[in-house]
Amino acid sequence: NAGVTQTPKFRVLKTGQSMTLLCAQDMNHEYMYWYRQDPGMGLRLIHYSVGEGTTAKGEVPDGYNVSRLKKQNFLLGLESAAPSQTSVYFCASHFRSNTGELFFGEGSRLTVL
Amino acid sequence: EDQVTQSPEALRLQEGESSSLNCSYTVSGLRGLFWYRQDPGKGPEFLFTLYSAGEEKEKERLKATLTKKESFLHITAPKPEDSATYLCAVQAENSGGYQKVTFGTGTKLQVIP
Numbered sequence: 001n002a003g004v005t006q007t008p009k010f011r012v013l014k015t016g017q018s019m020t021l022l023c024a025q026d027m028n029h030e031y032m033y034w035y036r037q038d039p040g041m042g043l044r045l046i047h048y049s050v051g052e053g054t055t056a057k058g059e060v061p062d063g064y065n066v067s068r069l070k071k072q073n074f075l076l077g078l079e080s081a082a083p084s085q086t087s088v089y090f091c092a093s094h095f096r097s098n099t100g101e102l103f104f105g106e107g108s109r110l111t112v113l
Numbered sequence: 114e115d116q117v118t119q120s121p122e123a124l125r126l127q128e129g130e131s132s133s134l135n136c137s138y139t140v141s142g143l144r145g146l147f148w149y150r151q152d153p154g155k156g157p158e159f160l161f162t163l164y165s166a167g168e169e170k171e172k173e174r175l176k177a178t179l180t181k182k183e184s185f186l187h188i189t190a191p192k193p194e195d196s197a198t199y200l201c202a203v204q205a206e207n208s209g210g211y212q213k214v215t216f217g218t219g220t221k222l223q224v225i226p
Contacts, residue, residue: 004156042117042216043157043200090156100145100204100214104156 002026006091006105013081013112021076021108023091029103030096032074033058034066036087037107043090049074050096081112115140117217119201125223126191134186134220136201146184148177149200151219157200191224198222 004025013019023032030051035043045058047066055066063085065077074093078085088109092102118137126132138146145164149157161170163179170177174195176187186199198219205213 040218042218043202044216045214092156100147100162100202101159102149102157102214104158106156107154 004091004093004103004105006089006108008108009106010109011111013078013110015082015112017081018077018079019081019110020078021089021091021110023074023076023093023105024072025074025091025093025103026072027093027095027103028071029093030071031094032068033092033102034064034074034076035090035092036060037090038087046076046089078110081110083112086110086112115203115205115213115215117201117203117215119199119217119220121220122218123221123223125225126188128192128224128226129190131187131189131191133188134199134222136184136186136217137182138184138201138203139182140203140205140215142206144204144206146179147202147204147214148175148184148186149202151198151200160199188222191222193224193226196222196224 007022033048034046044060049055049068052071067075088107090107091105116139120135148160151157161177166181168179174189178185198221200219201217202214
């Protein structure tokens with residue numbers, strides 16, 4: 001059972017480049033989330049999805065887009081990367097009935113030069 | 114606005130030296146309080162959920178307690194493998210769409226052999 005898998009684990013971008021982070025979960029969870037984690041700050045929610053085909057904005061959505069075409073996958077896109085988006089990104093998921101117990105991936109470290 | 118404050122930011126203990134981590138919170142209607150463990154370079158791993166004041170949960174050397182304003186994570190006779198960052202999070206009652214979870218910045222625990 002792989003749980004929540006994020007790819008890539010590391011990426012370096014130049015300002016203005018675009019990229020997509022992929023999150024895949026094999027637990028049949030309805031809810032999926034993208035967080036970012038920065039030093040001295042708690043995990044902050046970027047976007048989330050409550051089911052296949054649905055997405056919604058979290059606390060810090062600007063500069064990011066998401067898609068959930070399949071229940072098991074949640075994609076996070078950066079259309080034009082900025083240095084302020086240098087961070088560690090975490091994907092998480094859970095069952096609709098158990099909203100507090102999040103299952104996290106191992107993270108994707110993104111550096112924007 | 115929901116807030117979670119964890120203290121201390123960092124804690125260094127000798128192996129076997131018991132201590133407590135603090136999580137103070139303000140939330141408009143607490144649905145649940147959560148503790149997670151995060152190892153370096155990894156995603157957070159769920160430990161406990163507490164729902165109401167007076168509740169306690171235990172797991173090996175860890176014991177979490179909850180009052181109306183704060184939660185404590187007690188670590189009894191810690192071992193070096195307990196070294197990690199411990200995150201506290203609170204979940205507010207439904208705010209229209211998803212169950213919002215607010216994370217603290219964590220306490221970094223180091224246990225010295």
